[in-house]
Amino acid sequence: MEATQLAEQLKKNKTPCENLLKRRFFYTNSFEIYGGTAGLFDYGPPGCALKAQLENLWRQHFIVFDEMLEVSCPCITPYSVLKASGHVDRFTDLMVTDLVNGECYRADKYLEDVIESVLSTLKGKSVSDNVNAKNAALLKLGCEELEKLQNVVGNMTLEDVESFIRQHQITSPIGNELSKPFPFNLMFQTTIGPKKDQKGGVNSVVYLRPETAQGIFVNFNRLLESNGGKMPFAAAQIGLGFRNEISPRNGLLRVREFLMAEVEYFVHPEKKTHTRYHEFKHVELRLLPKDTQERGESTVVTMKVEDAVGNGVIANEALGYFLARTSLFLEKCGIMSQGLRFRQHMSDEMAHYACDCWDAEILTSYGWIEVVGHADRMAYDLKAHSQATNTQLTASQRYPEPITVEKVVPTYNRPLIGKTFKDKNAKVLQILDNMPQEESIKIENELNATGTAVIRSSDGHEFVVTRDMLSFKTVKSVQCEETFIPSVIEPSFGMGRLIYCILEHSYKVRPAQNQQEERTYVALKPQLAPTKCCLLPLSSKDVFNPLIAQIQRYLNSAGLSYKIDNTGASIGKRYARTDEIGIPFAITIDFQSVNDGTVTLRERDSMEQVRLSSEIVADIIADLIRGKSTWEDVTTAHPIFTQQEV
């Protein structure tokens, strides 16, 4: 199936799929009985279990596999940390308000909607006098021009948005004048402790973190130490992020509180490699590089990691490694390959901290959705926190061979300096000790030329030094170790979005047959399935109870989650009910079971059944879930059973 066919199918399934997810309580809008809160969602039993399984799978695939250092930091984050990281100033969306009624709109999404509705009018899909009257200026542009605008509106600057609104006389949905666009900070702000800071400062101002990454960066030194000082290494965090969206929509795809799973891979800035790269360099990736997009195209090209790294499409091995690992992970989750692409950010859409970024995008009924970001954050964050706290956040690494370096070092006449500067003595020495190389050479030249020079402290004090107080000399030294601020490669997963994508990709329809109506099911991979099996006695008669209790004990001891359905519904109806919540295996207990202790085991996707001993059924399911055996192995080893289904 091609991506275009998949897109059509997902769109066709959208409404029945979302109805099923709601009906079976995969998720729902939060605080429903209070009218609901936009952008907040509750995961019900199947959704919540899927989330827990996904978290475990992620931990296995990334953290355990690569011996990453996992941390868990609070959501509440002080002002100073997010000021340094740039989020206080730059974690914003542009907003416009209706100048009459005060309604707020996220500028880019609002303009996209306006353009979309004008386009619909032009294409004759919807004819609305309202749209026509309000958007006379836009209508004149014509389809081609509007479609171009639609693609760039998301990356417009404040000035661009302002002039766009003025030029095309864009109004609010009810025709009122719009405010000038202004940045709206998306962080939730609150205060910590019993009182507001009385010094007029910001010590009690805290935010809910917009990403989990900062908790890792501020712990860099402890993490490096935990890793025995060895570079490179990766740290990871699974936890909540928050974003006070101006106008949340599209269900789980744009929400205000979300589970993230982030890796920060710390690596030498000039040697961005990974020790296990060779194991994954043959993985094929579906790429949409920025060059392609800048040509206005969207054709995906399939390339091996090593080829993409080799020809410079992917900047370095480390980035290639993580793109490959992400691709394999998404495959494990049941994302269809033709519904996955890695799209490189264009230079005008990058976050403030990144120099290169590849998004894993998944095709959904809402179009291509960004689910995993892979950013090269360089040393941006470590530098920012280092400066803000005067703490060194560096790593060091032995050179393969010791190297010789030239360094300018001062020689002092300490008694004279002490006598001259008295209590400022230490300060002067500190300035001189920390003077950048070029500055030292300049001072040395000045002293040679004029006999005096002026040095400055960071807080603006000036001191006059003389030739007889000091001289700078260039010395050679042998160095075995290099000290550097590591670069960071960051794969960052939006787990809520991924859950939604997995559900859309797993939603299946069984055509109507044998007088049964069409039935839908959720073909979740057994490892991710919310409940691993269900236990169905043929009827609710007491005669089945001892065997049910025994199988329950087997399932408990194998650590398998299960559901018992002993309602009076027909066995076919009960299978359909378990299929809807993605339960991969069903154990059916019939009258033969009572006599000989055998049960039947049914697999959800094939609907095949085998007959086997109730004593081994739990272990067989456990092996299937762990991937130690396949359903084919089971059907080979045990007799196929055909009776109950019909």
Added chain:
Amino acid sequence: MEATQLAEQLKKNKTPCENLLKRRFFYTNSFEIYGGTAGLFDYGPPGCALKAQLENLWRQHFIVFDEMLEVSCPCITPYSVLKASGHVDRFTDLMVTDLVNGECYRADKYLEDVIESVLSTLKGKSVSDNVNAKNAALLKLGCEELEKLQNVVGNMTLEDVESFIRQHQITSPIGNELSKPFPFNLMFQTTIGPKKDQKGGVNSVVYLRPETAQGIFVNFNRLLESNGGKMPFAAAQIGLGFRNEISPRNGLLRVREFLMAEVEYFVHPEKKTHTRYHEFKHVELRLLPKDTQERGESTVVTMKVEDAVGNGVIANEALGYFLARTSLFLEKCGIMSQGLRFRQHMSDEMAHYACDCWDAEILTSYGWIEVVGHADRMAYDLKAHSQATNTQLTASQRYPEPITVEKVVPTYNRPLIGKTFKDKNAKVLQILDNMPQEESIKIENELNATGTAVIRSSDGHEFVVTRDMLSFKTVKSVQCEETFIPSVIEPSFGMGRLIYCILEHSYKVRPAQNQQEERTYVALKPQLAPTKCCLLPLSSKDVFNPLIAQIQRYLNSAGLSYKIDNTGASIGKRYARTDEIGIPFAITIDFQSVNDGTVTLRERDSMEQVRLSSEIVADIIADLIRGKSTWEDVTTAHPIFTQQEV
């Protein structure tokens, strides 16, 4: 070992244990490089992994075992929900402030501290002129009176605290006058959406949830439906809770953001039973009932669940069931039995929503700490949300036999009512339809006596009705089903506190011997251990690499987390390092391994080693962790190895 001995040992270990936990980055104060934020903690790699394992163990023990319905709701919670639940009005601590410098103190803890320091002075432990001068009034009371006060100060009302401060002339730590006590709400407050609510209302006010329970209550109807309408059932949630503590302290024991794991068991208010009660009624519990405490005693009594329920110490079977399950869980976690007790709340310390409460308290170096609450919340929450939203939150259950009930029902003259009340017609009918039984009888009697009667709407409107409009009649009906608001039994775990208690209970010291110094280790149960094993090549020589890579693959495929330590340190030092972070098993690769593919496997607590094939070592560790085999089984099946350790 007795509880008193354990208490001494824990106190003795306190400082070295906390040093180890900090040094090996189990946890640390958050945002340390920014000076740290009080009451917030980061879990480093071993702490974070322990937390993840504990979460999984809890999910297995509670959710999977009892087929509970797990949900996951947001931390951000609207004003209206927490207003209804009582938290906006009553989730407070009493605070006092220094009237001169504005410093804030949590009243109960501050008074406890003041009394403690006066007691120390009286007992000659510390002699401080400062204490003496400030607390002249308290000093006069004497030790016995002060010790009594110390126990009640935590449960004092606002008025009690106020008069206590006045009567004993309590001042701030630096001798300034204190404010009157006032309630301080402990919820973090923020606003959601782009603008403050313009109607002057509270629609944009949200809080960070103080407990996860409310998310379950507001979803009651969906959960009941997910359970096929069947009662009783349990729902559960693992997630963050927040509490803006006035003065956080004691490390992980009093924090501002914490992981909770809560069960809400919905049950018939007059039949508080549990279907699996019989499986656990023989479990022995260490109880400290309220009667004992009210006599001023603290002797723990050991009792079987069925006896405690039988003699009324524990109010009902459901509560007994969960106390037993919690006790077994804490044992699985490695909590020592003499360091565990279940303390019943006295009537003056209960939360606003509870009618009975038992805390699982664990002995630590800080004394007995509440780690799990078991509250009988009755129908408090469901009633509150039902009233606030006009939504029915009820369950129904078939009677064993249909019963006959009498009911008063109205008969109307609809045309006359319609003609009389016109557009108020529907309102009048609504009042009459929903009239309580006694009220209906009263109206009927009035109509009989005077021919007219007055009925009132909930918003205060009055309507005069007459005899010819309606009459009430008593009819008999047969009912098969009873509708009721369920009661809730709630076990609520503070996971951060539990982690700290597990670490204190697992901290062990190996006496010095064989010229080695005393060594400490963390004897975490294998199932909870942050890392399951370590891989130690005898040296960092390349010859070991192929075997390391092969064992890595085995460990990956068994899903086991591991650490490789190929530093040059002696094998004994490396064992000590892994013992400190609680790694239960070590695989050592020596020169014999290179020849015959065998390795040694070492168990942390016994320090015993066996020699076995590298091909089976991962599976053997996996079985040990899952509890499928014991270390004894392993030492029986494989030859003991003694060489490397010495």
